[in-house]
Amino acid sequence: MNKIVTHNAGFHTDDVFAVATLMLLLNDEAEVIRTRDEEIIKTGDYVVDVGLIYDEEKNRFDHHQKGGASKRENGIPYASFGLVWKKFGEELCGSGDVAIDIEKNIAQGIDALDNGFNISKSLIPNVFIYNIWGVIGTYEPTWKELNNVNIDDKFLEAVDFAKRILKIEIKKTKDRLEAEEAIRERYNNSEDKRLIVLGHKDMYGRVITSNTLIDFPEPLYVVLRKDISYRNYVQAWQVVAINKSRGDFTFRKPLPENWRGLPSEELIKETGVEDVTFCHNNGLMCMAGSKEGAIKLAKLALEA
Template sequence: MTEQVQVIATHNGNFHADDVFAVATLKSLYPSAKLIRTRDLEVMAKADIVLDVGGIYDADKGRFDHHQKGGAGARENGIPFSSFGLVWKKYGLEVCEGNQEIAHSLDKNLVSTIDAIDCGHVEGVATGISLSQTISMFNPTWQEEGDFDTCFEEAVAFAARILTRFIAAASGGVNAKAIVASAIEKAVDPRIIVLDQYTPWKTTVLKLSDEALYMLYPSQTGEWRIQTVPVELGSFEDRKKLPAPWAGLSDKALQEETGLDDAMFCHNGLFIAGCASFESTMKMAQMALDY
């Protein structure tokens, strides 16, 4: 981090998710930087970074507004940049400690959505209560005499936590890919993939393996699970369901049906079942293959 940032400026008064998240991003890198909320051009001119106000986009000079005529550009998918997107474009990789895949995931799943809403580019944005609306609710209502700057600071603290969790989730997804890919490569039977610990697996398995039918992994409480591989993400249709006679059985009933003395349950939907031991769960997988 070679850049010295002592003063960050944005507009005062009513705030939105784009300026709140942009400030949260910068404060994660420059926690001691002073924040000034103003529309005074002379004050802004002395700031190291100015965002969402000022009518200038020049990343090299620390200017990140998008309200000027013609805006400040758009992504390849057509979603325009707001102040959050412009700040993320320059600083996102650094916030994600140099991991481009995580930075890209954040832009795809968080930054671009907030940019789209702020810029009125709502095509493809989910309806309902959004994160942008939640941030806006930190503003004082017309019935309140709250201080906008104090409310802004509260919103930034909230956004900082959200940003941290999005990064953690993206990091988990990226790291899981390598673990699942390795498990696929090491599988004795390509139809049965064993994970030494549970990690999100569906995206990677569907991308890398056309043969995988069942995933085996330990639960958080130590028992083992067998889960079917869906035909595609979000689908309730599986490549091969578990045996129909197991549906809805548990404990003694399932143990009698399978002959496994530590069998625990099988979901009625035949997509997941479990035993206390890995050995029995692997036997379940073999039975399912043969059914």
């Protein structure tokens, strides 16, 4: 059986996710050993976050040695998760595109924090986003538990959690990339590129759709089917205003202000669309019971 060696005592998100990646790759057919004993480290088939050696060919993935283990082009230094993912991510995902996406969206953030490399800051003093580091940190025993809890068992619990996260993220990323390709095709085939209309089966969701169309300059709205039944309608369609950029909660052209937050009866009178049911009070989106109704709303909004 393969041996995965990492350091003992406290653990961080990078070594947890590095070991989780290897366990998935090896179908859990590996023994995890937590130690700093150099003689035991030498026996490892994979050595993660310990040993002061980075040698991809020998499966040695530490970054604590003098000079570290290199940096990405954007300056983010590699930690153990990024090093393991760099070698094995594509093999685990079965797709280079999926592996690159997870490297960008997950591995880089984990590696940055482990190396003390700041990639974000709070806009409100002393208020911070609860992130994956906080989640993994819940598996570490508190100072009151140290004498009553086996920290190696807690590490393996955290690894099991990280394995579930990675499996979900790989599946979701594959599906999202497929959706993005289809959305781009819809954009390319649209005559009026200000308004993109998706089909009945194109249930990609508002966030994926909007984030894909942000890459193009023209789209103002997208019409898409909602992925669950809405109110009393068997199906529901939504008109979504496209964000100015990813992570920005402002829109290129918000839905008309006189629609926002109205009860459905007043909204019908205001728009003339009989199956309109809702318009968000910040101009993000509105709902109709039919595709035709949603398209009519979108065209009215374009001319407003």
